Amino acid sequence: MKYFIIITLVLIAQTTKAQETDLEMVLSTVNKHDIQDHIYFLASDEMRGRALGTPEIDVAADYIATTLKEYGAQPLNGLSGYFQEVPFSNVSPASKVELSFNQTSADQIAVLEAANIDYSNTVLYLNYGSVEDFEGADVKGKLVVVKGGSEGASDLRSAFFVGRNKRQLAHTNGAVGLIEIINTDDQSWGFLRNFTSTDKISLVGPNDDQTFVHVWARQQDQELMELVQEQVTAELTIEGVQNTNFKGKNVVAMIPGSDPKLKDEFVIYSAHYDHVGVAKNAGGADSIYNGARDNAVGVVTVLSAAKNLGKYPTQRSALFILFTAEEKGLLGSEYYVSNPAVPLNRMVFCFNSDNGGYNDTSLATIIGLNRTTANKDIVKAVEASGLKAIDDPAPEQNLFDRSDNVHFAAAGIPAPTYGLGFTAFDAEIAKYYHQVTDNPDNLDYDYLLKFFRSYVLSARYIANNPQKPFWSEGDKYYEAGLLLYQGN
Numbered sequence: 034m035k036y037f038i039i040i041t042l043v044l045i046a047q048t049t050k051a052q053e054t055d056l057e058m059v060l061s062t063v064n065k066h067d068i069q070d071h072i073y074f075l076a077s078d079e080m081r082g083r084a085l086g087t088p089e090i091d092v093a094a095d096y097i098a099t100t101l102k103e104y105g106a107q108p109l110n111g112l113s114g115y116f117q118e119v120p121f122s123n124v125s126p127a128s129k130v131e132l133s134f135n136q137t138s139a140d141q142i143a144v145l146e147a148a149n150i151d152y153s154n155t156v157l158y159l160n161y162g163s164v165e166d167f168e169g170a171d172v173k174g175k176l177v178v179v180k181g182g183s184e185g186a187s188d189l190r191s192a193f194f195v196g197r198n199k200r201q202l203a204h205t206n207g208a209v210g211l212i213e214i215i216n217t218d219d220q221s222w223g224f225l226r227n228f229t230s231t232d233k234i235s236l237v238g239p240n241d242d243q244t245f246v247h248v249w250a251r252q253q254d255q256e257l258m259e260l261v262q263e264q265v266t267a268e269l270t271i272e273g274v275q276n277t278n279f280k281g282k283n284v285v286a287m288i289p290g291s292d293p294k295l296k297d298e299f300v301i302y303s304a305h306y307d308h309v310g311v312a313k314n315a316g317g318a319d320s321i322y323n324g325a326r327d328n329a330v331g332v333v334t335v336l337s338a339a340k341n342l343g344k345y346p347t348q349r350s351a352l353f354i355l356f357t358a359e360e361k362g363l364l365g366s367e368y369y370v371s372n373p374a375v376p377l378n379r380m381v382f383c384f385n386s387d388n389g390g391y392n393d394t395s396l397a398t399i400i401g402l403n404r405t406t407a408n409k410d411i412v413k414a415v416e417a418s419g420l421k422a423i424d425d426p427a428p429e430q431n432l433f434d435r436s437d438n439v440h441f442a443a444a445g446i447p448a449p450t451y452g453l454g455f456t457a458f459d460a461e462i463a464k465y466y467h468q469v470t471d472n473p474d475n476l477d478y479d480y481l482l483k484f485f486r487s488y489v490l491s492a493r494y495i496a497n498n499p500q501k502p503f504w505s506e507g508d509k510y511y512e513a514g515l516l517l518y519q520g521n
């Protein structure tokens with residue numbers, strides 16, 4: 034009898050060992066020591082706020098790559114080791130801008146796309162600059178003049194939005210530049226002037242023409258509008274613009290799945306690792322935006338998943354991407370989605386993490402939780418780790434479309450953003466969000482332990498679920514998803 038019990042116990046112990054649960058796997062790899070190490074390194078003063086274009090952000094990228102390698106993640110074919118180089122340009126504002134029509138000068142000008150130019154010739158007026166307006170117009174080598182916005186929507190916001198299409202139309206038709214006449218109030222104009230008077234960082238495409246100019250001239254009276262509708266000549270001088278091209282890096286790695294079939298499908302684990310750098314005119318003692326919450330925490334969700342999956346691979350493959358230049362307008366993720374290392378239709382889910390702060394340590398807030406069918410797996414995993422999962426508490430802020438996940442979502446890939454627990458944009462969030470106070474030493478690491486375990490367990494459930502995740506019915510990106518995966 035005695036021996037029987039011992040043998041039974043040994044057998045039970047062995048079967049339990051062989052069937053280690055996902056939760057046990059997560060508990061065994063996600064620990065406070067690692068979390069603190071990573072966050073204190075990435076958000077240290079030495080990293081100087083990890084701003085794009087600085088030597089410090091490259092140190093952060095090296096650190097992330099080395100850690101991924103140590104955890105058993107592999108580099109992908111076609112990239113430079115663990116790095117995807119991302120080409121940027123930095124365009125400085127002009128030192129001199131002058132514009133006149135038939136010798137009448139337009140003195141309120143904002144330059145949206147700057148390049149040095151000295152133009153003196155006739156201009157072509159094309160109404161609102163719609164596709165129809167451009168049809169049959171010979172704009173080659175010319176400046177095109179249009180009204181801002183569109184019929185019935187000429188406010189600054191609408192004008193800004195449709196202005197991009199006009200710019201592209203003018204450019205592809207061979208114009209040298211676009212001038213829009215804008216009618217707007219002082220406050221909006223002031224805001225725009227501020228926006229356009231700093232360095233502008235953007236991605237550089239292989240066929241980008243960095244000589245094209247896009248200018249807004251403010252219409253103060255009807256005269257200017259009447260004038261440009263006649264046959265006019267314009268003189269436009271822009272001087273002192275300096276255009277510098279440079280490279281940034283996305284960090285990319287993968288861990289193959291364990292299932293012979295499901296391994297062809299990937300789950301993406303992503304976060305941006307850049308932040309906003311150092312305050313320019315800081316008078317105070319601390320001028321470094323350390324970005325512990327935003328977004329060292331996000332990076333550590335991804336690293337925690339990599340460590341766990343390196344030891345216990347899931348059935349689906351894992352792709353880890355740490356983006357650069359999120360703070361410059363989601364540019365690193367935009368570049369990745371245009372230049373993916375593995376075809377996008379093999380990505381079944383993107384589990385992004387981005388963070389501003391938290392005001393409730395009983396929660397994980399997932400922006401877009403219920404917008405995909407992975408919600409059940411996430412809710413279950415978060416609960417098993419001692420927290421509660423909630424969806425976007427502030428939909429009016431449109432957070433879903435304001436982080437790197439949106440580029441994946443727009444391509445059709447179900448892509449929520451996992452974040453620290455918050456219930457509203459209140460004073461507690463504002464205390465740290467994009468402030469020099471966002472430091473590693475004012476984080477609650479007991480909470481973070483549960484937070485990271487929740488993420489990694491969610492990852493395991495999603496990547497092992499035989500059911501492929503998809504958009505919830507009726508979602509804004511549902512159709513894009515159908516389109517992406519058709520024929521799979």
Ligand SMILES: [Zn+2]
Pocket residue numbers: 327360467
């Ligand atoms: Zn940020």
